[in-house]
Amino acid sequence: MLRVKNCESGYGKLRVLKGVSLHVGSGEIVTIIGANGAGKTTFLSTVAGIVRPRAGEIIFDGDDLRSARPHDIVARGCCLVPEGRRIFAPMTVEENLTLGAYTQLRKRNMSFVKKEQDRVYATFPVLKERRKQYAGTLSGGEQQMLAIGRALMSNPRLIMLDEPSMGLAPLVVKSIFQTITALRRDGMTILLVEQNSRAALGIADRGYVMETGRIVLEGTSQELLNNNDVQRAYLGKEYRSMDER
Amino acid sequence: MNYETMPREELRQLQIERLQTTLNRAYSNVVFYRQAFDSAKIDLETIRDTGDIRRLPFTTRDDLAASYPYGMFAVPLHDIVRIHATSGTTGKPIAVGYTKNDITHWSELVARQLAAAGITEHDVVQIAFNYGLFTGGLGFHYGAERIGASVIPASTGRNVREQVMIMRDYKATVLVTMPNHAAAIAGAVEEMGIHPENLQLRVGLFGAEPWSETLREHLEHRLHLTAYDSYGLSEIMGPGVASECSERCGLHVNEDHFIVELINPSTLEPAKAGDEGELVFTTIAKEGFPVIRYRTRDLARLLEDPCVCGRTTVRMSRIAGRTDDMIIIQGAKVFPSQIQEVLLDILGIKLEYLIVLDRKDDADVMELQVAMPDAAGFDEIRTVERLRKDIVSRIQTAFDIAAKIPFMEAGSLPQKTGIKHKPVVDNRK
Numbered sequence: 001m002l003r004v005k006n007c008e009s010g011y012g013k014l015r016v017l018k019g020v021s022l023h024v025g026s027g028e029i030v031t032i033i034g035a036n037g038a039g040k041t042t043f044l045s046t047v048a049g050i051v052r053p054r055a056g057e058i059i060f061d062g063d064d065l066r067s068a069r070p071h072d073i074v075a076r077g078c079c080l081v082p083e084g085r086r087i088f089a090p091m092t093v094e095e096n097l098t099l100g101a102y103t104q105l106r107k108r109n110m111s112f113v114k115k116e117q118d119r120v121y122a123t124f125p126v127l128k129e130r131r132k133q134y135a136g137t138l139s140g141g142e143q144q145m146l147a148i149g150r151a152l153m154s155n156p157r158l159i160m161l162d163e164p165s166m167g168l169a170p171l172v173v174k175s176i177f178q179t180i181t182a183l184r185r186d187g188m189t190i191l192l193v194e195q196n197s198r199a200a201l202g203i204a205d206r207g208y209v210m211e212t213g214r215i216v217l218e219g220t221s222q223e224l225l226n227n228n229d230v231q232r233a234y235l236g237k238e239y240r241s242m243d244e245r
Numbered sequence: 246m247n248y249e250t251m252p253r254e255e256l257r258q259l260q261i262e263r264l265q266t267t268l269n270r271a272y273s274n275v276v277f278y279r280q281a282f283d284s285a286k287i288d289l290e291t292i293r294d295t296g297d298i299r300r301l302p303f304t305t306r307d308d309l310a311a312s313y314p315y316g317m318f319a320v321p322l323h324d325i326v327r328i329h330a331t332s333g334t335t336g337k338p339i340a341v342g343y344t345k346n347d348i349t350h351w352s353e354l355v356a357r358q359l360a361a362a363g364i365t366e367h368d369v370v371q372i373a374f375n376y377g378l379f380t381g382g383l384g385f386h387y388g389a390e391r392i393g394a395s396v397i398p399a400s401t402g403r404n405v406r407e408q409v410m411i412m413r414d415y416k417a418t419v420l421v422t423m424p425n426h427a428a429a430i431a432g433a434v435e436e437m438g439i440h441p442e443n444l445q446l447r448v449g450l451f452g453a454e455p456w457s458e459t460l461r462e463h464l465e466h467r468l469h470l471t472a473y474d475s476y477g478l479s480e481i482m483g484p485g486v487a488s489e490c491s492e493r494c495g496l497h498v499n500e501d502h503f504i505v506e507l508i509n510p511s512t513l514e515p516a517k518a519g520d521e522g523e524l525v526f527t528t529i530a531k532e533g534f535p536v537i538r539y540r541t542r543d544l545a546r547l548l549e550d551p552c553v554c555g556r557t558t559v560r561m562s563r564i565a566g567r568t569d570d571m572i573i574i575q576g577a578k579v580f581p582s583q584i585q586e587v588l589l590d591i592l593g594i595k596l597e598y599l600i601v602l603d604r605k606d607d608a609d610v611m612e613l614q615v616a617m618p619d620a621a622g623f624d625e626i627r628t629v630e631r632l633r634k635d636i637v638s639r640i641q642t643a644f645d646i647a648a649k650i651p652f653m654e655a656g657s658l659p660q661k662t663g664i665k666h667k668p669v670v671d672n673r674k
Contacts, residue, residue, distance in 0.1 A: 003258055005258065005261065006261075008290075018290050019265065019289075019290045019293065021261050021262045023255075023258050023259070214265075214269050215269070216269045216270050216273075217270070218262050218266050219346070219530075223346045226345050226346050226349075227344070228321075229320070229324075
């Protein structure tokens with residue numbers, strides 16, 4: 001579904017991605033794990049068209065996304081749930097969701113948007129309860145649900161999630177991850193960037209490990225969980241014995 | 246994910262992803278590769294396609310031996326769960342290491358090959374490969390267990406009659422061994438007056454040495470089984486690198502784990518399509534012991550046309566020969582230079598010698614003719630006998646080969662002629 005080859009990208013003089021190749025198959029949950037500053041968010045932003053790639057190929061369902069504008073990329077069915085949720089705090093839940101359907105409004109009518117909204121409410125009943133509430137007054141977990149719901153409103157085939165667990169209580173994280181698994185069951189393809197590597201590998205089919213703008217490891221989640229480097233660097237194994245040395 | 250029937254385009258994407266991760270890890274974790282890439286002034290970021298692999302330097306058997314034992318390992322030793330070894334060109338062997346994931350992958354690839362030969366959990370698999378530092382025994386063992394077959398680790402440290410008894414009594418349905426050992430087993434079956442109908446064999450998986458279609462027919466006829474060819478080498482992984490499917494028209498290379506190239510051994514350029522050339526492998530999914538562009542010295546052809554079986558992977562022909570003077574005898578790989586080192590070590594002087602290989606009663610026989618030095622002290626029979634025993638036992642322990650050592654008069658062996666001189670006469674064909 002998504003195929004990226006030798007993607008290079010960055011900000012100004014700063015080169016962040018140094019030739020990243022990865023793919024996401026239809027119906028897969030794929031995760032990218034890595035430390036702060038490895039380039040994970042830059043990668044998602046590049047695919048979403050927010051940051052322009054300097055080289056490489058980004059092919060989504062056969063189309064080259066390199067020169068597409070961000071809203072075109074959303075319209076083609078590839079939607080980003082940004083880091084820190086980025087919901088519109090002074091607007092209501094429902095208004096936030098409607099905005100998510102912005103690209104759909106052009107080609108379809110309002111009744112389609114209503115139908116999508118009902119589907120989102122069915123997935124996240126709490127959003128329905130709070131649909132008239134200002135988004136800024138929601139709890140962190142509810143805001144994350146809203147951010148995912150807003151992405152779903154664009155009727156995507158691929159959802160890219162950037163740190164959905166950030167700043168959330170463990171129980172809430174669990175429910176967000178259950179939602180992600182449920183989305184995949186409904187046929188959604190998911191690219192997940194996470195610092196919570198254990199949780200991400202727990203639900204993903206495959207994963208990539210990113211270090212300083214390069215991919216250093218690829219494999220099934222099980223393989224990555226078994227890899228000693230991953231265990232040491234991202235799963236916190238052996239931390240005690242390393243202190244004692 | 247079914248890697249064996251993956252569309253070529255998806256396979257290419259997977260290969261470039263895995264190649265890049267392998268190169269990134271090899272560069273940061275293995276001093277040899279960092280120095281090799283740096284001195285060849287290669288920026289790994291410019292390796293954008295599998296074809297770009299051609300710009301990387303080769304890795305040779307000597308490179309691996311020079312880093313003995315752990316120089317080429319890409320992970321710390323406590324991440325390694327298995328170590329195997331193979332012989333180098335000189336005294337030093339080559340040690341290879343596997344992580345937990347490597348062992349899982351290896352088992353999976355061997356299981357693939359067994360499944361392609363129609364082996365299932367209902368089979369009784371007799372593995373007559375050496376269980377030890379050699380990868381054949383344990384490599385096939387783990388794959389056969391992965392399939393769920395009943396595995397008999399018969400190994401090789403017993404005589405062929407015992408192998409036949411195991412085969413008959415345990416009702417083995419699959420025989421995994423070297424083709425020439427299989428021929429010896431077939432000979433023993435006849436000697437013991439057992440009709441192959443009374444054995445349960447149906448599949449034979451043979452490899453670890455070059456063999457021929459004639460020997461295949463011969464084995465199928467004498468043991469009443471369908472024989473499959475298997476290719477692998479310890480430096481790359483062991484068995485499971487390439488193997489035949491039911492069509493038996495070339496060996497499918499497991500391209501999701503290895504990138505195969507074919508080069509002209511004299512120009513080192515890519516061999517022309519359809520030509521014979523030297524196989525070069527790059528591992529793209531190994532953690533413990535990644536190898537970049539390893540020159541196997543094995544000669545074969547690559548068959549790129551699609552196979553009837555539906556697998557999309559490229560196939561290689563049978564191994565047609567070697568580009569170096571390595572000899573495979575009784576399943577052991579030996580270089581004449583290693584034999585010379587043994588002699589040098591025992592006698593302290595460089596000697597003329599000739600290795601004569603023969604086949605007797607379906608078994609390989611090695612005769613090591615040594616030119617007797619004129620020096621004093623060698624005229625006493627006792628001394629000579631002790632010397633002979635010394636050499637025999639050293640060769641036995643070093644290479645697991647039973648050799649005969651006739652001493653010859655100095656000057657009676659054929660003289661060296663130029664650098665192409667090979668001190669080997671192979672009468673086995």
